[in-house]
Amino acid sequence: MSKSAKPPPSRSASKPPVRKRAARPSVVPRAAKGRTTTSPKTYHHGDLRRVLIAAALELAEEGGADAVSVREAARRAGVSPGAPFRHFPSRNDLMSAVAEEAQRRFRVSIAAAIAGTSADDPLARFRAFGMAYMRWAMTNPAHFEVISSGKYFSHDQSEALREDNDELIAMTEQLLMDALAQGQLRSSDLRVIKIAGRALVYGFARMKIDGHFPRWGVADAEADQMAEAIITLFVDGIAKPV
Amino acid sequence: MSKSAKPPPSRSASKPPVRKRAARPSVVPRAAKGRTTTSPKTYHHGDLRRVLIAAALELAEEGGADAVSVREAARRAGVSPGAPFRHFPSRNDLMSAVAEEAQRRFRVSIAAAIAGTSADDPLARFRAFGMAYMRWAMTNPAHFEVISSGKYFSHDQSEALREDNDELIAMTEQLLMDALAQGQLRSSDLRVIKIAGRALVYGFARMKIDGHFPRWGVADAEADQMAEAIITLFVDGIAKPV
DNA sequence: CGTGAATGTAATCACCGATTACACAATTGA
DNA sequence: TCAATTGTGTAATCGGTGATTACATTCACG
Structure with a gap:
């Protein structure tokens, strides 16, 4: 028994006989119509x-x-x-469809979080965006992985997926442009800020999903609070000092 | 993941009975006696x-x-x-061994990069560390994935892997402590800086590996330079302003 | 109605990881 | 020296999976 501890699930592993389909007479289709x-x-x-x-x-x-x-x-x-x-x-086509649905939910969640912030403070919105991103990823790790791992589909395969993604990117760009216009940023290289911010939240989310937290001394219970801390650190770092 | 890793290896070209055993590499131990x-x-x-x-x-x-x-x-x-x-x-045991070898190479590369910097400037070393991290990951994407994806082994399975990893973590902690001691940091919350820095470089590496760069407008040719830019942005953000 | 397009079934194929019984080689030690 | 033990590779097999084709059934529309 010991060896079957819990290897990272390989699909071909044990398949407990749980699949009892209610005996379906394979060729008694119609019948009970009434x-x-x-x-x-x-x-x-x-x-x-x-x-x-x-x-x-x-x-x-x-x-x-x-x-x-x-x-x-x-x-x-x-x-x-x-x-x-x-x-x-193909299986990838199924996964693409799964990714579309997952991404749809993802976007809804992000949009809700942003809607709850003031449009007058772009940097605060940027921060809320990042938080919502990490929260959703940590709450829906498997769905997030399907969306982001790049192993199950190509953006070329799905119009909806590509559009959804591009819209999120455009949103971050807009937020940063607004923040710059309002003099909230100390650097004007928005492109670098955009990539760095994305790398930060994506990396944090993947650290959680890939199981790095224990090694880095982050308990599950404090993951959310750590997410707050790192996004704060980042935003403070790019903000114009008062 | 039993098989679908190879999407369309059109069956014919797949495996002609060619067992390329010709010239088995490395040591053919005895055998060649007579x-x-x-x-x-x-x-x-x-x-x-x-x-x-x-x-x-x-x-x-x-x-x-x-x-x-x-x-x-x-x-x-x-x-x-x-x-x-x-x-x-099991396959996972093989992958663990692969991960050990990959991680060994990874550490050698990191160590070399750090050795090329001055011990008098911990923050510069921290920066070089991050750069070396991203560079190695981008140069050896598959090996990096084996090490970091958390899908092929558990750190509990390999003493060497765990030790190697802990050593890298300890190194970042030491660098940050030194930097703080020298008054290079504007924040003293080293734990948050540590996690944020790790998330940044890990996230950037995974963006590359997971194929996100095209969508985010980062050409392969400029990936290295973008890595420089984001690590600079981050370090400037945590450094005490002059 | 009746016919053709959709849609599900059955039957295969090749590949994979795992496991066992067996064959052979290398090492040991009396 | 040589037999026994231990280590290592082979053969065969099992169950699981994605893909693909021929066939069956049903639905929708004229």
Whole structure:
């Protein structure tokens, strides 16, 4: 038993026989049309694409992005292993769809955080942006990984993904331009500030997700407060001294 | 992650029965005692462990960390698929060994960079440290990923890995303490500076590796110069103003 | 209705990691 | 010297996965 401690999940690892699908007579499609409010079980699923994405999101939450398998998603959707092929030609296509949904949620979260700050203080908004970024990543590590790891899709593959991402980038640029216009910054090299800020929040989020915190002496309970501290340090560093 | 690491290796070109065992590198230990004429192949490889690690490093370089497969490493070593099991009970154990070797090289590179700076200026050393960190990561992306992704091993599994890592952490702490003692810092919260600095360089390295640079308008050719710029921005931000 | 386009099933294939029984070599020590 | 022990590679097999094709069923629309 000892050896099965908990190796970073390799998908091919143990698959406890938990998959008991309610015995589905594979060729008794129609049948109960009348009343069964439970499971009409039609031959055609009807909403497979959506259900597959949901299942994949769930799998990612449970075991990390690498734990997502097309077959398992199909199992959870109650269809055959080949069925997803109709909707997603490859696993990467599924992951792209997952990424789209995850990124959509991400953006909603960011937008909400920014909306709660004053438009009169661009630097404060910039700070709130960074905080919201790190918070969401730490709260949804697997989804964040799908979005950002660059291993599951290319931006060239998804118009929505690319647009969403570009919009976030444009937002940071706008905030920095406003801050500069209001004389809040001590440097005018916005490009460098933009990349540095992004690297900071992305790096912090990945440190959490990649399990670096224990080695660096950051307890999970104080991660949020540490995020506040580093974004404050950064913003103070770029702000024009009073 | 059982297999999908190799997306479309069109099956035909994939593996013609070419076992490139020709000219097995490094030591062919005994064997060559009497008749090296026909087949220097001994039943016992003699140095399989080392060769497997080398092959895995090579595979990582070629196709990323996920492209490393035990079977392919065995193929390149000219042994049967089960042979590696004698030396590495699991793929993760192989990857841990790969990580150890990669981390050793990483540390050598860092040490060399630091040695080239003056001990009288801790902040300059801190800066050089960060630069060396980002440079090595960008030069050896796959190896860096194996070390840092946290997906291939746990620090609990490898004494050497843990010690190497702790030493790097201790080094940053020492540098910051020295800098503070010399009055180079405007803040005395070294812990926050430490985490923020680490997040910055790690985040920048991962942005490069994860393919974020194009979206953020950073050309490959200027990545090094951008690294210089952001570490400068950061150091200026924490330095006591003159 | 009836027919064609969608959509799911079944059956394969190749690859992978893991594991076991077995074969062979190298080392040891009496 | 030589037999036994220990170490190391081979062969065979298992279950899991992504991909792909031929076939079955159903739906939607004329």
